[in-house]
Amino acid sequence: MSLWFEAARGAVVLNVVLLAGLATVWARNYRSHGAKHTLGLLVFACVLLAQNLLALYLYSLDPTFHSWMYDSAPVAQRGTMAMNALELVAIAFLVKITWE
Known part of the structure; x- marks a missing residue:
């Protein structure tokens, strides 16, 4: 196995876990407050989660x-890994500001 391939797959797994957590929090907040902004975040998380689940299927x-x-x-392997890693950084930032 290529180290780059495994790193990309690992980033996708972490993305799935973090997005599932964000979707749960945002769904709970939307049910409590009904704010359109929170609904937008929830839809964003669900679409990105679907994309990452597809990537996980393809990788695995x-x-x-x-x-x-x-x-x-x-x-190509490094580029794919870099895109997944950058997505992980962005999602981790969303997790950080959501949990504060």
Whole structure:
């Protein structure tokens, strides 16, 4: 396995966990307050969660995608990992400000 591939998959797993937590908090807040802004955050979290669940499926279970990524050039693997890692940083920031 490529280290870059595994790092990308690890970032996606963390994204899923953090997004599920954010969606839970924002759903609870929306039920309590009914604010449109909170609904927007909830929809954002759900869409991004769906995208990350699809990525997790592709990284973990889809043999065609898995072999394509594994056999791709290292620059493609690093780029994919960088996008997932940057997304993780953004989501972690949202988690930090949500929990404060």
